[in-house]
Amino acid sequence: MTDKQNVRVRFAPSPTGPLHIGGVRTALYNYLFAKKNNGTFILRIEDTDQNRYVPGAEEYIIEGLKWCGIIYDEGPGVGGKYEPYRQSERKELYRQYAEQLLNQGKAYCAFDTAEELDAMRERLKAEGSSNQQYGAQTRHGMNNSLTIGDEETKKRIDAGDPFVIRIKIPDHETIVVNDLIRGRVEVQSDLLDDKVLFKSDGMPTYHLANIVDDHLMEITHVIRGEEWLPSAPLHVLLYKYLGWEAPHFAHLPLLLKPDGNGKLSKRDGDRLGFPVFPLQWKDPKTGDISTGYREEGYFQDAFINMLALLGWNPGTEQEIFSMDELIKSFSIDRVGKSGSKFDAQKAKWFNHQYLISKADDELANLFMADLKNRNINTDLNFVTKIVSLVKERAEFVKDFWGQSSFFFEAPTTYEPKVIKKRWKENTPGMMNELKVVIAGIDDFRAEVIKAEIVKFIEANEIGMGAVMNAFRLVLVGGGFGPDLMKIAELLGKDEVIKRIEAGIENISR
Numbered sequence: 001m002t003d004k005q006n007v008r009v010r011f012a013p014s015p016t017g018p019l020h021i022g023g024v025r026t027a028l029y030n031y032l033f034a035k036k037n038n039g040t041f042i043l044r045i046e047d048t049d050q051n052r053y054v055p056g057a058e059e060y061i062i063e064g065l066k067w068c069g070i071i072y073d074e075g076p077g078v079g080g081k082y083e084p085y086r087q088s089e090r091k092e093l094y095r096q097y098a099e100q101l102l103n104q105g106k107a108y109c110a111f112d113t114a115e116e117l118d119a120m121r122e123r124l125k126a127e128g129s130s131n132q133q134y135g136a137q138t139r140h141g142m143n144n145s146l147t148i149g150d151e152e153t154k155k156r157i158d159a160g161d162p163f164v165i166r167i168k169i170p171d172h173e174t175i176v177v178n179d180l181i182r183g184r185v186e187v188q189s190d191l192l193d194d195k196v197l198f199k200s201d202g203m204p205t206y207h208l209a210n211i212v213d214d215h216l217m218e219i220t221h222v223i224r225g226e227e228w229l230p231s232a233p234l235h236v237l238l239y240k241y242l243g244w245e246a247p248h249f250a251h252l253p254l255l256l257k258p259d260g261n262g263k264l265s266k267r268d269g270d271r272l273g274f275p276v277f278p279l280q281w282k283d284p285k286t287g288d289i290s291t292g293y294r295e296e297g298y299f300q301d302a303f304i305n306m307l308a309l310l311g312w313n314p315g316t317e318q319e320i321f322s323m324d325e326l327i328k329s330f331s332i333d334r335v336g337k338s339g340s341k342f343d344a345q346k347a348k349w350f351n352h353q354y355l356i357s358k359a360d361d362e363l364a365n366l367f368m369a370d371l372k373n374r375n376i377n378t379d380l381n382f383v384t385k386i387v388s389l390v391k392e393r394a395e396f397v398k399d400f401w402g403q404s405s406f407f408f409e410a411p412t413t414y415e416p417k418v419i420k421k422r423w424k425e426n427t428p429g430m431m432n433e434l435k436v437v438i439a440g441i442d443d444f445r446a447e448v449i450k451a452e453i454v455k456f457i458e459a460n461e462i463g464m465g466a467v468m469n470a471f472r473l474v475l476v477g478g479g480f481g482p483d484l485m486k487i488a489e490l491l492g493k494d495e496v497i498k499r500i501e502a503g504i505e506n507i508s509r
């Protein structure tokens with residue numbers, strides 16, 4: 001396989017549950033690599049293990065990738081030259097390769113029952129052996145075609161005895177995996193076991209199906225998680241046994257827990273309060289719901305940007321990348337060897353960056369949906385102005401309400417702490433005078449309001465803070481919020497006057 005060939009990569013998840021963000025990152029890197037090289041990105045569903053099949057998982061994976069903007073060129077629902085792309089629909093295809101290996105003496109049939117396999121492991125354990133594998137050390141004492149001979153094997157197969165097909169790992173060979181991230185990885189074949197390639201239920205195992213499909217689908221680069229590195233020597237050997245050229249391999253570093261101690265898990269997300277799935281997932285068995293980035297209010301582009309930088313670095317200070325920029329800049333040589341710590345704060349930071357860079361009316365439209373759910377009918381123009389005032393203080397659109405609810409509902413309570421600090425005995429009198437000033441302003445714009453209030457403060461020699469803090473308290477109900485004059489302008493003169501009156505009446509120390 002030469003590099004001149006068209007790049008073809010695949011993301012090959014097993015539908016055993018929701019797609020973890022580590023899986024999304026693998027899909028993303030495959031996608032970026034394909035697009036960067038004008039190649040093809042394929043989605044292949046590896047569903048040969050019926051016991052681990054989880055209903056809804058495949059749909060979830062497809063919807064998740066779609067939300068992320070990781071669009072596949074070939075795959076379920078899209079089709080392509082190498083269809084079908086679901087291994088359960090390719091079932092018939094794998095057996096011939098297992099048979100080829102059997103005929104070449106590179107695989108054998110094994111009839112061992114679960115009890116026999118357990119007994120072998122127990123015996124080896126009792127003997128103090130650290131290696132309890134089914135392999136060169138043990139295969140000759142087991143119930144397989146190597147020990148019972150071809151005739152007996154045939155008889156048993158004809159009689160319908162369940163059996164598996166195992167690879168026969170060669171003795172004392174050095175197997176080399178050239179990994180684009182890790183470099184040259186050497187493994188002694190004696191450390192590998194005779195993995196099952198074909199199961200008694202007539203389905204291939206992951207190893208066989210994966211190699212056969214990567215070959216038939218003309219995959220040029222296998223980019224996948226580091227957890228598959230231990231399987232890579234077996235895969236390299238299978239390519240050799242089948243007489244095929246192996247693709248290039250790149251094993252991506254793990255996504256680590258925020259403290260760096262081990263792989264990021266769903267439990268870390270639950271414990272520390274961040275999603276580990278792109279979309280919400282409802283466990284079909286328990287009904288438990290795990291939240292997703294989408295439901296938490298992350299923008300798709302912020303999520304992708306954050307994820308891209310967990311393991312890859314552009315070699316510059318740039319942190320904000322659109323998908324197109326990621327495609328332009330991505331290269332496997334800049335993927336690190338060591339795991340990347342997940343940083344929930346940084347994820348929020350990315351969302352904030354994307355939020356503040358979006359147009360106010362776009363954000364206002366999103367906020368309008370939230371307001372509608374709260375039964376607030378208002379107009380886009382007004383909301384757009386509010387958004388421009390509060391967006392610097394928000395990480396998510398869902399934060400807008402907390403930052404701006406006072407625009408839609410006059411305060412009915414006032415923060416006691418602020419009252420204690422800012423509402424003095426002379427404040428009601430001062431607010432009454434302020435009310436008169438406000439009532440006298442015709443051109444009710446922030447600059448004018450400010451100039452008039454400053455004039456009033458100077459004329460009466462009162463403290464700026466004393467007036468402004470009490471004014472803020474009556475308008476918003478506390479000591480928070482954006483520029484006070486802009487709040488006043490947006491509320492409008494009548495509402496400001498009403499709120500001053502309500503404050504004077506309702507705030508008591």
Ligand code: GLU
Nearest residue numbers: 012013014046210224228
């Ligand atoms: N089906 C495997 C998984 O679920 C694919 C591993 C690979 O990419 O080879 O991750």
